[in-house]
Amino acid sequence: MASPVLAPGQVSEINLTVTPANKARTPFLEIPFQLPSGMTRLDVGFEYAKAEDCALDIGIMDSRATDYPTRSGFRGWSGSARNEFFVATDAATPGYYAGWMPPGSWKLLLGMYRVPDSGVAVRLTLMADAAPRGVTAMPKPATPRVEHPGWYRGDLHCHTHHSDARGGPELLAESARLAGLDFLAVTDHNTTSQWRYFGPRSSEDLVFIPGMEVTTYRGHANVFGLNEWVDFRLGNGGDLDALVREVRRQGAILSINHDKEPLPWDYDYPDMDCMEVFHGHWLTGNDGVLAKYDRFLADGRRVSLIGGSDYHQPAEQERPGPVGLGKPTTVLWLPCLDAPAVVEALRSGHGYVTESPNGPHLAFTANGQPMGSTVTGSDDIALEVEVTGASGDRLVWVGEAGPVSEKLIPGDAWKETMRLPMPGRFLRAEILADASRAKAIKDLMDWCENRIELPRAQQSLTDAPPIRRTLSNPVYFEAPK
Structure with a gap:
């Protein structure tokens, strides 16, 4: 040419x-x-x-x-x-x-x-x-830090008009604050130009996590903790090793996104740090993604479980509903709140994903070790679990061979100590909607009433599968040496 x-x-x-x-x-x-x-x-x-x-x-x-x-x-x-x-x-x-x-x-x-x-x-x-013009450089990002350990909430997948959403960064930042989020990764498709707005405006009440959605025609992946743009031009053969090397060079982490129809991952699975298992509303095919994730764990891979709304900020603020920014929310235990701590907690799996910023809280330890840890042992496991906001729903423990145990959650603030036999290579927990199921389906049907279809919905709402409200990261097990 x-x-x-x-x-x-x-x-x-x-x-x-x-x-x-x-x-x-x-x-x-x-x-x-x-x-x-x-x-x-x-x-x-x-x-x-x-x-x-x-x-x-x-x-x-x-x-x-x-x-x-x-x-x-x-x-x-x-x-x-x-x-x-x-x-x-x-x-x-x-x-x-x-x-x-x-x-x-x-x-x-x-x-x-x-x-x-x-x-x-x-x-x-x-x-x-060639008209006379000045030269504008990318502004220096702020580096806020909250010196307080605790649970922090964020959304790891959202878009502005820097890619395919209609609303600008200002509206998205407002949406995040209205939702009560503590951190936000704005992952516009194949660009980091949104950093010009978010970088210098990262603050203690809303920490910006530098991110980008690597968008190819055979699958999407988010990258968190970048210092600069990363090349997305994967060829037909994949070129995944080069992408992973560049992500690692920057000290960033890679997460496979929404591995389901209509945009499943069609490459070999790379050396990934995270997997977006809870994407948008649960009733959009996420049960199939969770089954893939459990197979990874059963095969011995250690991949952190995360969630993301994939929210595309509209030109005007929307009325809150069951689909939107922070739905789902990734909740992390952090020694302090800043961007490096968020990235490290994602890499380590120190947290859980829940349906919304106000969704059920779920935390547990196994032999005293938190989610994301490795426990050495060969006998039964001592568990301490804490759940809030899920009275009447079910807590289910899942191991290498599938569900291990389940129990009705007796109240809105519930703590219990229990023991389970060694579950294989991993153990994770999830909260299934029982008492809350009918309301969850009605809320979603009401929200869909004036819409053609639920975005990416793969299931009938009238015959919905189990609704998972909250998913924990796993604890991993190794036999004594």
């Missing part, structure tokens, strides 16, 4: 046809062009005939970018959310990055999500200018 040279103030047009053969070679088609020296702004237009079987994404890289995985030169991504964007030295469309515009060979990235058999015609327009 010819590489057009842009002329200041003039529109350059690129027309091409994207075919299934293009997608078979690589998920991302690179379209090069030459940016002259001295340019301070670039505007891009993107047109094609969208259809059920035709969906393309777009992003851009500057002349510093290398082949996958690159650590520099990425200038933004909007997926299929926008038909136009701009990048300038002093500003950029949400999802994109302002800053110096180096001359040389830039590349538009076309993500080929769905391409019809007949192909699709694409029209791209580019216009650069």
